[in-house]
Amino acid sequence: MSALFNFxxxxxxxxxxxxxxxxxxxxxxxxxxxxxxxLLGIFWKCARIGERKSEYVAVCCIAMAVSILFWQ
Known part of the structure; x- marks a missing residue:
């Protein structure tokens, strides 16, 4: 299954x-x-999101890791 079809x-x-x-x-x-x-500006924008919203990205990484470990 592709990553595009699974949320x-x-x-x-x-x-x-x-x-x-x-x-x-x-x-x-x-x-x-x-x-x-x-088109390559998407990578620059992702880097800016990671720099400016690093707390939220870290929380999302932890939440995603927990969900993958315990619910899959």
Missing amino acids: QSLLTVIILLICTCTYIRALAPRMLDKNKEG
Whole structure:
């Protein structure tokens, strides 16, 4: 089953994308900063969400981990 058809899998993919983009921007900021517009701008926007809303992203990661461990 694809992650697009399962809501929990889709949320997991989105959270992992946000966390990955934030980590990449911390290591190499120029890689994401040069693509602020267009299709690759999605990765820059995910990195900004991860930086600005890090508490909420961390809570979502913990909640997703608990739900995957105990309800699947």
